[in-house]
Amino acid sequence: MVTYGTVLDSLADPTRRDVLDLVRRKPSSVQEIADQLPISRPAVSQHLKILKDAGVVTSHPVGTRRVYTVTTDGFEVLRQWLDVMWRDALSAFAAFADNQPNDSGANQ
Amino acid sequence: MTTITDVRREVIVAGTPQRAFDLFTKRMGEWWPAEHHLATSPVVAITVEPQIGGRLYDTCEDGSQSVWGQVTEWDPPAGFTFAWMINGTWQLESDVEKASRVTVTFAAEGDRTRVTVVHKDFWRMSEGGQGMADAVGAADGWGAGLTKFAEFAGS
Numbered sequence: 001m002v003t004y005g006t007v008l009d010s011l012a013d014p015t016r017r018d019v020l021d022l023v024r025r026k027p028s029s030v031q032e033i034a035d036q037l038p039i040s041r042p043a044v045s046q047h048l049k050i051l052k053d054a055g056v057v058t059s060h061p062v063g064t065r066r067v068y069t070v071t072t073d074g075f076e077v078l079r080q081w082l083d084v085m086w087r088d089a090l091s092a093f094a095a096f097a098d099n100q101p102n103d104s105g106a107n108q
Numbered sequence: 109m110t111t112i113t114d115v116r117r118e119v120i121v122a123g124t125p126q127r128a129f130d131l132f133t134k135r136m137g138e139w140w141p142a143e144h145h146l147a148t149s150p151v152v153a154i155t156v157e158p159q160i161g162g163r164l165y166d167t168c169e170d171g172s173q174s175v176w177g178q179v180t181e182w183d184p185p186a187g188f189t190f191a192w193m194i195n196g197t198w199q200l201e202s203d204v205e206k207a208s209r210v211t212v213t214f215a216a217e218g219d220r221t222r223v224t225v226v227h228k229d230f231w232r233m234s235e236g237g238q239g240m241a242d243a244v245g246a247a248d249g250w251g252a253g254l255t256k257f258a259e260f261a262g263s
């Protein structure tokens with residue numbers, strides 16, 4: 001199971017985010033990505049491996065090339081994640097608001 | 109493209125809508141779950157500029173600012189809406205048109221207030237929405253840290 005932490009770690013590196021941005025715009029091979037960034041082909045491969053392990057990108061063969069794309073089933077994951085975020089944010093807000101004196105914020 | 113259903117959450121808090129609105133917008137840094145900041149430096153304050161076009165931003169320990177929202181509707185104490193300006197790779201989305209929207213409303217419920225959050229308009233994120241969806245990973249990885257914060261904030 002890919003965790004939130006794994007994904008965030010995979011995106012912690014600015015160059016890796018650049019790699020992901022290119023893949024997101026257009027499915028690309030390692031060489032195509034390397035051509036557009038000031039890093040070597042092996043470095044691109046290493047970044048792609050980390051992104052792939054995190055489940056952010058996937059790859060498939062096209063002819064003699066291997067093409068990387070962003071994974072396509074993540075919308076519901078986004079929604080669930082935001083649902084948890086807002087649930088916890090509102091829970092934290094309620095705990096905060098209920099613990100403030102009544103005259104805080106504005107008039108009761 | 110895939111449609112994402114709105115995210116909708118609500119909670120009841122003590123006091124009037126005006127009080128809740130002010131606590132929510134003026135003291136956000138005191139209750140917002142600490143784990144949910146994009147900034148790399150510890151966040152010391154969250155500012156909501158109280159007007160249409162106003163920014164929502166973190167101020168970090170090192171003095172830097174990290175903008176993550178822009179007010180699109182401002183109607184105190186009934187509510188406000190902001191563009192959630194984060195793109196698919198957790199960077200600032202500078203184009204408001206490509207940012208999803210969050211509406212927060214405050215409605216009297218007896219002598220208490222119902223606070224409702226609707227996170228919507230995910231279609232605006234266009235290509236960025238997919239990258240973000242991929243980036244966020246599993247929901248359970250996120251929840252644990254925020255639960256701790258809720259316990260802290262409530263203590």
